[in-house]
Amino acid sequence: MKGAFADNERIFSQHVQNHLLPDHTYSVVSGGDPLSIPDLTWEQLRQFHATYYHPSNARFFTYGSFPLEQHLKQIHEEALSKFQRVEPHTAVPAQKPWAEPREFQIACAPDPLAQGSSGQTTVSVSFLLPDITDTFEAFTLNLLSSLLISGPNSPFYKALIESGLGTDFSPDIGYNGCTREAYFSVGLQGIAEKDVQTVRDIVDRTLDDVIENGFEDDRIEALLHKIEIQMKHQSVSFGLALTSYVASCWNHDGDPVELLQLGSQVARFRTCLEENPKFLQEKVKQYFKNNQHKLTLSMKPDDMYSEKQMQLEAEKLKQKVNSLSLEDKQQIYKKGLELQAQQSQPQDASCLPALKVSDIEPRIPFTEVEVALAAGDTPIQYCAQPTNGVVYFRAFSSLNTLxxxxxxxxxxxxxxxxxxxxxxxxxxxxxxxxxLKTGGLAAAPHVLPDDAHLDTYEQGVLFSSFCLDRNLPDMMRLWSDIFNDPCLEEEGHFRVLVKMAAQELSNGVPDAGHLYAAIRAGRTLAPAGDLQETFGGMDQVALMKRVAEETEAGPALRKLQRIQAHVLSCDSLRCSVNATPQQMSRAQDAVESFLQSLSRSKKERKPACPHVVEKSAPEASGGRSGVTRRLVTDPTFRPCQMKTHFLLPFPVNYVAECVRTAPYAAPDHASLKILARLMTAKFLHAEIREKGGAYGGGARLSYGGIFTLYSYRDPRSTETLQSFLRAVDWARSGWFTQQDIDEAKLSVFSAVDAPVAPSDKGLDRFLYGLSDEVKQAHREQLFAVRHEDLVDVSNRYLGAGRSTHGVALLGPDNASIARDPSWIIR
Structure with missing residues (x-):
């Protein structure tokens, strides 16, 4: 929990809930406040678990095409029949409404990536809403929330974000339906402390304006269109998404079936609007304007916040130790040795149901695609799939000339x-x-490693979107306008977007610190590593913070205008379409029309990279050649070791060590992939999480051949690096069984054979040039991995001096690292 509360957004959201719902269970931290956890006794924990982690307090959810009767029989035989029914008394009482609004102020740690603390205050205004088991009211208020805050046309975006007072909306903005009674929050972060009252006044004025003027019909239709397209979009996690969607309402004895009937909810909503044009305005007046259960929470940075938390923790520990008798201490020491011994024993997994490697299908189902050329020489990959009336479009543009x-x-x-x-x-x-016309338009930079060579990669921008088939021409016209005539001169809104992007990146570091550490640790191991750090590492976070703090937007915009000339043209572009067979002809016409509208360079630009090679994907299943990838290679590249410590005022560490190994197509890659799962399950989890106290840790192998050992929210740092060394020694020694290997293979295949949504079929071929034949060969290599192969790759790649390593750490000051000249301190 200390790691969770290293995140200022998490601290703020937690206090909103605690203060807005103070009379019962929501007034406390469900996972335990770090300073309160030491007060928990073993008996309290045991009794809590026996009472609430009990089948009498459970909801059972199944999803799929399996016979329900068998599931019910298994649930009864393996769970319900083994317990006596109890009454856990988990019903949450209604929160007593307030007679008048309340205000609170809390402190947090300063943003370590910002310059100064003058603009780091956060404030929000929150309103208690009705019980979430009233499903239509919840649907209406959720939709109303989106109308109020979503996108640049929403009232609060215009009034708050575009005011220039802050950097982004406050955390936990909008409708929250996870508690028995929902609530709505809106506010700003990144403001000056003096502007707290100004933000509160803006919130009040905006609500008054909405009550007076309502919402434009097109905005309401856009949100209803969003619901329609979400209902048709097929996700591989559809069942889990349903579970998450119904859980809160169902846990509070609401009707989950009624909740899922979105079509009838939309129809009823439309009827309410037709019968009463001021339906939504009256809801705003009822639940916001006239609602006295209103909380204003502000949070400002305290330069001594971390030190104060450490002092409170030290005092708590001292108090606990001083209260112990000599006998207590001896007992604790004895229990600690028993725990350590138990953690070191192999666990008996024989009671768990498990597949066998022989149960896994030996071959993958092949995906048929066709590739055709359009607008001269632009390849388009077509993949016919049952997409439920939705068309998915992607385009990849090379950055080689940039x-x-x-x-x-x-x-x-x-x-x-x-x-x-x-x-x-x-x-x-x-x-x-x-x-109104799409499910969203997106663009993102990508670094795509080659499957055969560690020092070769492809760089580019991936454009993606989807729409209902009736809106395909409109979606492609939007892309045509974006490619041919983007607005990259409007400084006002550009500055708003930059501030929001910088704030989101900064806020995301505590949640994804292990990923940032891994990107930095792999920076010097392969030519693509430096570009990955540039696009998505700590260097990118720091750059965005600098750009957001610049007084002039012109220099940055001029750089974007130069990028436009290299990316938004038909040069080095390839496209893909996933749609139903019936829609494919229409989709082909729309995409070809889009390509014909694009400009081409009058003269061929020279690549900015020294060595560019073209590589065609293997022949597609439909019999035509695959798309061509324009790869970058640097024969002069030499990997080197680098150790970097980012000093950040977190109470935990994020540690990563990366090793250069083998590319996807090499047989060693399969062995290393199995080894990563084996090391995670049989060594690193116990050492880093169970013994070391980290929230998580393990090993993984990237498609590009970088083997990463990592820890997440870790109270240790250099000690964890020693655990990494011991993990390698363990692997080299071969201290694992055939059953361990089989379990690791099952874990790997669970990822390899994970369901692929119709929208993503053929995507590996389109992006990476991976044919089904290459993936089948890799599958056979995974099946063939033996004990001696795992020991061999452990010795050849992970052993000291065998391959180049990189290390990175995000976390607090460390005296031993500070004294070590081999570390770079950032």
């Missing part, structure tokens, strides 16, 4: 490209059309 000094700005270019307007549309009109 000058080196512009590359750090590619993520910013992608972030703002679809949000600044295009053609004859300003940014508000574009946002409205995107919501």
């Amino acid at each position: 000058p080196e000094e512009l590359r750090p700005y590619v993520p910013l270019f992608c972030n703002v490209l679809t949000k600044l307007g295009c053609g004859g549309l300003d940014y508000r009109e574009l946002a409205q059309q995107v919501e």
Whole structure:
């Protein structure tokens, strides 16, 4: 929990809930406040578990095409029949409404990536809403919340975000239906402390304006269109998404079936609007304007916050130790030795149901695609799939001609490209059309390793979108306008977007610190590593913070305009379409029309990279050649070791060590992939999480051949690096059984054979040039991995001095690292 509360957004959201619902279970931290956890006794924990982690307090959810009767029989035989029914008394009472609004102020740690603390205050206004078991009222208020805050056309975006007072909306903004009674929050972060009252006044004025003027019909239709397309979009996690969607309402004795009947909810909503045009305005007046159960929470940074938390923790520990008798201490020591011994014993997994490797299908189902050329020589991959009336479009544009000094700005270019307007549309009109006609337009930089060579990769921007088949021409017209006439001159909204993007990146570091550490640790191991750090590492976070703090937007916009010339043309572009067979002909016409509208360079640009090679994907299943990838290779590259410590005022660490190994197509890659799962399950989990106290840790192998050992929210740092060394020694020694290997293979195959949504079929071929034949060969290599193969790759790649290693650490000051000249301190 200390790691969770290293995140200021998490602290703020937790206090909103605790203060808005103070009379019962929501007034406390469900996972335990770090300073309160030491007060928990073993008996309290045991009794809590026996009472609430009990079948009498459970909801059972199954999803799929399996016979329900068998599931019910198994649930009864293996769970319900083994327990006596108890009454856990888990019903949450209604929160007593307030007679008048309340205010609170809390403290947090300063943002370590910001300059100064003058603009780091957060404030929000929250309102208690009705019980979530009233499913139609909950549906209405959820939709109303989206109308109030979503996108640049929403009232609160215009009033708060575009005011320039802050950097982004406050955490936990909008409708929250996870508690018995829902609540709505809105506010700003990144403001000056003096502007707290100004933000509160803006919230009140905006609500008054909505009550007076209501919402435009097109905005309501856009949200209803969003619901329609979400109902048709097929996700591989559809069953889990349903579970998550119904859980809160069902746990509070609401009707989950009624909750899932979105079609009838939409129809009833439309009827209410037709019968009463001021239906939504009256809801705003009822639940916001006239609601006295209103909380204003502000949070400001305290330079001594971390030190104060450490002092409170030290005092708590001292108090606990001083209260112990000599006998207590001896007992604790004895229990500690018993725990250590138990953690070191292999666990008996024989009671768990398990597949066998022989149960796994030996061959993968092949996906048929066809590739055709359009607009001259632009390849388009067509993949016919049962997409439920939705068309999915992607385009990949190479960055090989882009000058080196512009590359750090590619993520910013992608972030703002679809949000600044295009053609004859300003940014508000574009946002409205995107919501009315598509499921969203997105652009993102990608670094795609080659399957055969560690020092070869492809760099580019992936554009993606989807829409209902009836809206395909409109979606492609939007892309045509974005490619041909993007608005990259409008400084006002650009500055708003930059501040929001920088704030989101900064806020995301505590949640994804292990990923940032891994990107940095792999930076010097392969040529693609440095570009990955540039696009998505700590260097990108720091750059965005600098750009957000610049007083002039012109220099950054001029860089984006230069990037435009290299990315938004038919040069080095390839496309893909996934749609139903019946829609494919229409989709082909729409995409070809889009390509014909694009410009081409009058003269061929020279690549900015020294060595560019073209590589065609293997022949597609439909009999035509695959798309061509334009790969970058650097024969002069030499990997080198680097150790970096990012000093951040977190109470925990994020540690990563990366090793250069083998590419996807090499037989060793399969052995290393099995080894990563084996080391995670049989060594690293016990050492790093169970013994070391980290929230998580393990090993993984990237498609590009970088083997990563990592820990997440870790109270240790250099000690964890020693655990990594012991993990390698363990693997080299071969201290694992055939059953251990089989379990690791099952774990790997669970990922390899994970369901693929119709929208993503053929995507590996389109992006990476991976044919089904290559994936089948890799599958056979996974099956063939033996004990001696695992020991062999452990020795050849992971052993000291065998391969180049990189290390990175995000976390607090460390005296031993500070004294070590081999570390770079950032």
